[in-house]
Amino acid sequence: MVDEKPLYDGSFSVVGGNFDNAGEVSSNIKTILKKIGLPSDIIRKAALVAYESEINIVSYARKGMIRLCVSPQCIMIEAIDEGQGIPDIDLAMQPGWSTANQKIREMGFGAGMGLCNIRSFSDVFNISSEVGKGTHLKMIIKTNSNTLQ
Ligand SMILES: Nc1ncnc2c1ncn2[C@@H]1O[C@H](COP(=O)(O)OP(=O)(O)OP(=O)(O)O)[C@@H](O)[C@H]1O
Ligand SMILES: [Mg+2]
Known part of the structure; x- marks a missing residue:
């Protein structure tokens, strides 16, 4: 159903240059996906996509956020940052x-x-970037909705 309420929809902020906490957001995302009860291979893909996106924001941007939106059909991960592009x-x-x-x-x-790796682990991958402004990644990982409780 198109107007179905997502199983999860939330955003996490990521601070550029903060290597001490790098990986925390993707770890939270992994925990959320486990709680939802998705299959482990799907969680592994989504966690990698989130982790690589998070590390890139920490490494190359001033600040950013990662959005996770989970529906019965797919996981959508967006990484939006303000930085060098x-x-x-x-x-x-x-x-x-x-x-x-x-x-x-x-x-x-x-x-x-x-x-x-983000591209190869995603079923849909989009990237756009503007020099001096920032970068926007959007990834979709399809889930097997039959396995959801
Ligand atoms: N969010 C971003 N903002 C600005 N530049 C980026 C961003 N993400 C990636 N880049 C640029 O793209 C290059 C390739 O990114 P990629 O994540 O593939 O490799 P890496 O970060 O250099 O190394 P690895 O991810 O393997 O540790 C980076 O070195 C950087 O120049
Ligand atoms: Mg990287």
Whole structure:
């Protein structure tokens, strides 16, 4: 049904540069999805998508938010930030391409795999970005509604 109430709809803020709490939002998202009772393979995909999006906001943006919206048919994850933006999206999507600085690399990030993994784990993937303004990712992961309680 189109006008069905979502099982969950909420947003979490992410602070740029705050590596101490990086991963907290995606961990909360994982907990919510477990409580809903989704299958573990679906949760794993959504958690990865949320985690990579969150780390990118922490690494490359001033601030942002991640929205989680769960319906019986799908999980929608949006990551919207205010920051430097991405000058060349095609390049940024390429596996192994990264502008991560020394600090980000010391934290264990910067392999240039985040965006391409987000895309491959999503059934629908959209990215838009404006240099000097920010970046908007929208991902949809289909769920098998039969398995919902
Ligand atoms: N939210 C964002 N704002 C600005 N630039 C971004 C953002 N997300 C990604 N980028 C740019 O795209 C590049 C590729 O991102 P991607 O997540 O694929 O790899 P990475 O973050 O460099 O390394 P990894 O994710 O493997 O730790 C980044 O190095 C950065 O230049
Ligand atoms: Mg990344």
